[in-house]
Amino acid sequence: MTTAVCPGSFDPFTLGHHYVVERAAACFDEVVITVVVNPNKRGMFSVDERIELIRADCADLPNVRVDRWTGLLVDYMRNEDIHTMVKGLRSAVDFDYEVPMAQMNRELADVETIFLLTDPRFAHVSSSLVKEVAKLGGDVTPFLSANTHRHLAARIAGERSI
Ligand code: PNS
Numbered sequence: 001m002t003t004a005v006c007p008g009s010f011d012p013f014t015l016g017h018h019y020v021v022e023r024a025a026a027c028f029d030e031v032v033i034t035v036v037v038n039p040n041k042r043g044m045f046s047v048d049e050r051i052e053l054i055r056a057d058c059a060d061l062p063n064v065r066v067d068r069w070t071g072l073l074v075d076y077m078r079n080e081d082i083h084t085m086v087k088g089l090r091s092a093v094d095f096d097y098e099v100p101m102a103q104m105n106r107e108l109a110d111v112e113t114i115f116l117l118t119d120p121r122f123a124h125v126s127s128s129l130v131k132e133v134a135k136l137g138g139d140v141t142p143f144l145s146a147n148t149h150r151h152l153a154a155r156i157a158g159e160r161s162i
Contacts, residue, residue, distance in 0.1 A: 007034045015122060035069070039070060054066050084114060085105070090124070
């Protein structure tokens with residue numbers, strides 16, 4: 001069975017992420033979306049919330065499951081006996097950022113990184129930009145599922161009321 005990990009922060013999971021995961025799910029028997037926890041960074045959503053949102057967004061993809069990890073990603077890959085990860089590329093900027101990590105992960109644990117191009121519709125979409133635009137009142141509905149958008153709007157409304 002072929003398995004690939006799609007790692008990321010996913011705070012929150014966007015339609016750009018979904019597009020890449022869907023493409024990966026067509027190439028591998030199984031795809032594991034691994035939410036990588038950064039203990040030094042407090043996200044808008046907790047890791048449990050992110051996982052719940054991703055599960056709902058990927059309910060249409062039966063060979064996709066969601067997991068979490070804190071620490072070096074290659075240690076997770078070793079523990080799970082998975083040798084391939086898939087990353088989405090939006091631009092040459094992503095490529096420049098990803099290449100050293102791919103080389104490092106290969107050297108550390110012989111992990112192969114496969115890059116999939118995102119759809120041009122999502123080339124400008126990132127979780128952080130979506131959060132910034134939404135916080136300032138912009139329309140981010142084209143970039144999130146209806147469920148994730150609802151939760152983001154509620155979270156922002158809650159933050160504002162504090
Ligand atoms: O969605 P992001 O924040 O761009 O994802 C980046 C992520 C989490 C995949 C990357 O930072 C990562 O792999 N972090 C885990 C720690 C690690 O293994 N660092 C060394 C990378 S060579």
